[in-house]
Each structure stands twice: as structure tokens, then as C-alpha cells.
Amino acid sequence: MSFLAAAQVDSGDTAWMLVATALVLMMTPALGLFYAGLVRSKNTLNTFMMCIAAIAIAAVTWAAVGYSLAFDGTGDLVGGLGHAFLNGVTFEPRDGTTIPHLVFFAFQATFCIITVALVSGAVVERMRFDAFMVFAALWSVLVYAVLAHWGFGGGWLMENGTLDFAGGIAVEMGSGFSALAAALVVGARKDYGRQALLPHNAVYVLLGAGLLWFGWFGFNGGSGFSTGDNGVLAFVNTLLTPAATLIVWFVLDLWRGRQVTAIGAATAIIVGCVVITPAGGFISPGWALLLGAIAAIPSYAVIMGRPRTRVDETLDVLGAHGIAGLTGIVAIGLFAQTSWNGVADGALYGDAHQLLWQVIPAIAVPAYAFGATFVLLKAIGAVMPLRASEHQEALGMDTTQHGEEAYASGEGAILVTPEAGIDVELPVAQPQAT
Amino acid sequence: MKLVIGIVRPEKANDVLEALYRAEVRGVSISRVQGHGGELDRVENYRGTTVKVGLAEKVRFEIAVSDDFVDPTVEALCEGARTGEVGDGKIFVLPLERAVRIRTSETDVGAVTPVGK
Numbered sequence: 001m002s003f004l005a006a007a008q009v010d011s012g013d014t015a016w017m018l019v020a021t022a023l024v025l026m027m028t029p030a031l032g033l034f035y036a037g038l039v040r041s042k043n044t045l046n047t048f049m050m051c052i053a054a055i056a057i058a059a060v061t062w063a064a065v066g067y068s069l070a071f072d073g074t075g076d077l078v079g080g081l082g083h084a085f086l087n088g089v090t091f092e093p094r095d096g097t098t099i100p101h102l103v104f105f106a107f108q109a110t111f112c113i114i115t116v117a118l119v120s121g122a123v124v125e126r127m128r129f130d131a132f133m134v135f136a137a138l139w140s141v142l143v144y145a146v147l148a149h150w151g152f153g154g155g156w157l158m159e160n161g162t163l164d165f166a167g168g169i170a171v172e173m174g175s176g177f178s179a180l181a182a183a184l185v186v187g188a189r190k191d192y193g194r195q196a197l198l199p200h201n202a203v204y205v206l207l208g209a210g211l212l213w214f215g216w217f218g219f220n221g222g223s224g225f226s227t228g229d230n231g232v233l234a235f236v237n238t239l240l241t242p243a244a245t246l247i248v249w250f251v252l253d254l255w256r257g258r259q260v261t262a263i264g265a266a267t268a269i270i271v272g273c274v275v276i277t278p279a280g281g282f283i284s285p286g287w288a289l290l291l292g293a294i295a296a297i298p299s300y301a302v303i304m305g306r307p308r309t310r311v312d313e314t315l316d317v318l319g320a321h322g323i324a325g326l327t328g329i330v331a332i333g334l335f336a337q338t339s340w341n342g343v344a345d346g347a348l349y350g351d352a353h354q355l356l357w358q359v360i361p362a363i364a365v366p367a368y369a370f371g372a373t374f375v376l377l378k379a380i381g382a383v384m385p386l387r388a389s390e391h392q393e394a395l396g397m398d399t400t401q402h403g404e405e406a407y408a409s410g411e412g413a414i415l416v417t418p419e420a421g422i423d424v425e426l427p428v429a430q431p432q433a434t
Numbered sequence: 435m436k437l438v439i440g441i442v443r444p445e446k447a448n449d450v451l452e453a454l455y456r457a458e459v460r461g462v463s464i465s466r467v468q469g470h471g472g473e474l475d476r477v478e479n480y481r482g483t484t485v486k487v488g489l490a491e492k493v494r495f496e497i498a499v500s501d502d503f504v505d506p507t508v509e510a511l512c513e514g515a516r517t518g519e520v521g522d523g524k525i526f527v528l529p530l531e532r533a534v535r536i537r538t539s540e541t542d543v544g545a546v547t548p549v550g551k
Contacts, residue, residue, distance in 0.1 A: 414485060
């Protein structure tokens with residue numbers, strides 16, 4: 001983060017931030033691909049569509065009130081409404097940056113979008129699409145915008161010196177611990193723990209992970225809002241950290257099952273990118289490599305252990321994002337180095353106070369994300385059903401929620417045309433399951 | 435000696451396998467098929483194209499059994515596959531003329547009896 005006062009718009013910085021914004025937006029369809037590969041084929045489209053819906057809904061709620069609540073003013077818990085509906089968001093540089101306020105807004109919008117999409121991983125294969133859209137709209141404002149204010153927008157954590165380069169607080173811990181609450185409120189899939197519910201396309205998963213990594217260079221590299229040192233450092237660390245995570249993940253896979261797995265590798269890429277998200281602009285490349293290696297262990301443990309519980313947090317958002325985000329936030333308090341970041345030292349370089357203000361968010365943020373999401377979903381559940389019926393879940397969410405199939409063959413499909421006189425009325429008397 | 439054919443919902447295939455296992459029926463082939471048995475058609479839309487899909491995904495079990503095992507096999511299929519809604523499937527029992535175990539050239543009842551019985 002740069003702290004230039006009354007800065008002018010810088011063309012180089014702005015050019016990079018325009019590209020970075022587009023890179024981060026691409027991460028959400030990439031996440032859709034990653035998630036779609038991890039579910040059964042009958043739920044491919046529904047899973048992907050939750051990510052597309054996140055783009056639609058979060059972009060609008062962010063422009064309406066989310067951005068303002070996150071980035072207007074320095075209230076302890078939440079910002080003001082001064083920037084609601086983009087009021088005052090213009091070509092003038094955003095305070096503390098050398099890029100137009102509009103670009104800053106758009107870059108932050110892509111963060112809100114992907115975080116909403118991330119939470120869907122907890123509830124795929126059974127949550128009703130309409131209920132998810134209502135949840136996405138409310139969650140993007142009540143949970144994401146609040147946490148973004150705490151970590152980036154001048155809220156109590158930022159004011160007390162907590163460092164979070166690119167979203168360990170709002171994006172990673174915010175999505176991971178919300179996902180746990182969502183999984184508990186929505187409940188497990190009907191066959192969870194009874195049948196093997198396997199990923200249907202590992203290539204989608206690898207391709208999605210690869211595109212996410214690519215986009216993450218914009219996510220982390222853009223979070224300096226310039227082409228300055230911190231952004232460059234975060235950019236390079238985004239290359240190094242996931243590589244180290246991958247190697248340790250390979251070793252853990254070999255130790256546990258004697259084989260290196262592809263879906264494990266895709267997961268390791270995510271975990272590595274997540275752990276360097278908060279720390280990217282603050283720690284040296286050497287520490288970034290070590291952090292990638294360390295981060296594999298707690299996330300691996302959670303991801304291997306979770307399916308042995310009754311908690312169907314389906315796509316392991318907690319293990320991949322919540323736990324790795326927490327690891328990264330705390331790691332800043334140990335490994336940060338003024339000689340690299342120009343901002344603060346961690347405990348290993350003499351400032352234990354910094355570590356304290358990295359541990360506090362690691363407790364407060366999970367608590368808020370979990371609690372607020374739990375209450376929000378209970379409230380939505382009181383107004384409308386959250387889950388599809390067992391019958392619909394068995395048939396698959398693609399046909400029951402969207403009336404489409406991911407892998408339609410056309411066999412047995414009769415074209416409905418006015419000339420043919422074929423009616424879309426359903427011919428067989430059967431109570432429509434609800 | 436009979437050939438029992440059961441056509442069931444894909445999502446109930448695991449339950450059927452479990453029920454067959456409990457009934458000690460060990461020799462099974464399954465295949466994915468599409469069929470129509472009077473259940474609800476679904477309407478799908480792809481841009482401007484609207485179609486009515488009358489064929490539903492099903493799983494077809496083929497089980498060759500000695501006469502004593504016909505009833506337990508049919509019961510296991512019913513128990514595993516039933517949801518009570520239209521579309522649960524059908525069971526057909528056919529006479530079986532001849533069966534050969536390729537490995538040993540055993541024929542008929544010997545061929546459809548699991549090894550070790």
C-alpha cells in the first residue's frame with residue numbers, strides 16, 4: 001500500500017490495475033470450473049451457475065451499498081453510506097493511491113464477487129438456487145463488506161495496525177468460516193457419509209486451479225494498487241508460495257497414500273495462493289517459500305479429516321481458504337520485515353506487538369463470519385426453503401433448478417415447436433415433488 | 435436357473451447393490467441405460483430451443499441365479515430400488531437356457547453359483 005498524500009493519477013499504476021481487475025474477475029468463472037469438476041455430473045451446471053450468480057449479484061450490491069459500507073470513512077465496525085450508489089466515486093484518485101477511484105472500486109468489487117462465489121462451495125448439490133441468490137445478496141453486504149471494512153477500509157483492525165495485503169481477513173477467513181456455518185445450517189447432502197460422492201471431472205478441477213493461480217497474480221499483485229515494491233513482491237511471492245505448497249502436498253500424499261493425486265495438487269495450488277494472499281506484500285521471497293511449505297500441513301489435516309465428520313462442508317472451503325487464510329494472517333506477525341515491506345516488522349524481527357494484532361483478527365474474524373452467516377441463513381431459512389427436496393437432489397440440481405443438462409445428448413429429446421403441435425404441458429399424472 | 439433383469443433409478447443403484455449383498459447374491463452386471471416407463475417428461479430450454487425429454491437415465495442390473503435365489507434377488511431389487519414414486523423401474527425374470535463359467539467351463543447352476551459355495 002502506498003501512502004502518498006494528494007497524489008495524482010499515475011498512468012502506469014492505472015494501466016496495471018485495469019489489467020489486475022480483469023484478472024481477478026476471471027477468477028470467479030475459474031472457480032466455477034474448479035467447483036464444477038468436484039461435484040457429480042448431474043450438478044455441474046448448478047455449481048457453476050452459483051459462481052455466475054455471484055458475479056451478477058455481488059457486483060450490483062457492491063455498487064449499491066457494499067463498497068460504501070466497506071470503504072467510506074473510518075468507523076470502527078462499518079463504514080458510512082457516503083459512497084452508496086457510487087456517489088463521489090470518480091476519476092479523482094482514491095485517497096492513498098495513484099489510481100482513479102472508479103478503478104479502485106472495480107478492483108474491490110471483483111474481490112467481493114469471488115468471496116461470495118467461494119462460500120457456495122459449502123452448499124453445492126442441495127441448496128436451492130433462489131435461496132442461494134437471496135443469500136448472496138445479503139451476505140455480500142452484511143458479512144463481506146463489514147469484514148472488508150475491518151481489514152482494508154479503515155475499521156478497527158486496520159486502525160490497530162493489523163496487516164492484510166490482499167484479503168486474508170475478508171476473502172479467505174471470511175469465506176472459509178462462513179462456509180462452515182452455511183454447511184451446518186443447510187445440512188448435509190442426503191447421501192453424504194452413505195455413498196461415495198466423487199468428483200466427476202478432475203481435468204476441470206486442474207484447469208480451474210490453473211486459471212485461479214493465473215488470476216491470483218492480479219489479486220495479490222494488484223493489492224499494492226500500484227507497480228511499486230509491495231505489489232511486485234506480492235506478485236513474485238504468488239509464484240513461489242504455491243510451488244512450495246505443491247511440493248509439500250505431494251510429500252503428504254505420498255506418505256498417506258503412496259501416490260501423488262491430481263485433485264490434491266489442484267487443492268495445493270489454492271492453499272498456496274490463499275496463504276500468500278494476506279502476507280504477499282510483507283514477507284521476503286524466502287519466507288514466502290517456507291510459508292507455502294508450512295501452510296500445506298494444517299489445511300491438509302483439515303481437508304483429510306473433514307469427510308470423517310458429519311459436517312458436509314462439501315468442497316472444503318474451510319480447509320482451503322479459512323485455515324490457510326488464518327495461517328497467512330498470523331505468519332505476517334512472525335515473518336514481516338521492514339527491509340522488504342517498508343511498513344512493519346514481525347516478531348522474528350523484533351516487533352511482538354505486530355504478532356498480537358495478527359492473532360486478534362485470527363480469532364475475531366472467524367467468529368464474526370461464522371456467527372453472522374449462521375444467523376443470516378437461519379433467517380433466510382425461516383422465510384423460504386433453503387434446500388431442494390430429496391427427490392430433486394436425487395434427480396440432480398441441473399435439471400431440477402435450471403432445466404438443462406451439462407452433458408445433454410439429445411437422445412430422447414423431442415423438439416417443441418408450434419408447428420409440430422407438441423405441447424410443453426406434461427402428459428403424465430404425477431404429483432410434482434416440491 | 436433364471437436371468438433377473440432389474441431397471442432402477444441411478445441414485446438407487448447403490449442401495450440395490452447393498453441389498454443384493456445382504457441377500458448373498460454375488461454375481462451382478464450393471465449398465466447405464468435410458469428408458470421411459472411412464473414417469474414425468476422434463477422440459478429443457480437451450481437458448482431458443484425447447485425440448486421435451488422423455489427418456490430418463492436408469493441403471494440395468496443383470497443377475498443370473500439358480501432357482502432358489504430368484505425370490506431373494508427380486509426382493510432385494512424391490513427393497514433397494516423403491517421410493518414409491520413413478521419411475522422406480524421394473525424387474526423381469528427370464529428363463530435361462532445355459533450358463534458357462536469361462537475360467538473352468540463349469541456350466542449351468544455350477545456357473546452361476548459363487549466360488550466357494
